[in-house]
Amino acid sequence: MFVVLLRFSANKDAAGQHMPGHREWIERGVEDGVFLLAGSIQPGPGGAIVAHGISREDLEGRVAADPFVAEDVVTAEIVEIAPWMADDRLKFLLA
Known part of the structure; x- marks a missing residue:
């Protein structure tokens, strides 16, 4: 399991221009079953x-x-997380 942190760079002002493609990218990740949760920091x-449910190498390619x-x-x-304990609602993450 992974947490992907996306921190704004000095080019933050270009976010609006690329937001539609970014949203499509997130939606595709959710539809593919790879992204479980996405949100703002x-x-x-x-x-x-x-x-x-994805290898680090494949996730790196997807993030790129x-x-x-x-x-x-x-x-x-x-950030890779090796979960060993979870609430019953999240037990599927331990597989």
């Missing part, structure tokens, strides 16, 4: 995604395809 320095990453609107950090 508060109070607004970027966003975060929880990804599951995000228009925000490709156009340097954000920098991406991928």
Whole structure:
């Protein structure tokens, strides 16, 4: 399981221009079953995604395809988590 942190770069002003492609990229990740959760980091320095069921290498390729990453609107950090305990509602993450 991974957490992808997308932090705005100095090119943050270009976000509006690339937002439609970024949203499509997120929607595709959800539809593919890879992205479990996506949202904004508060109070607004970027966003975060929880990804599951994908190798790090494949996730790195997917993240590189995000228009925000490709156009340097954000920098991406991928944090891998090896879960060992979960609430019953999230037990599927332990598989």
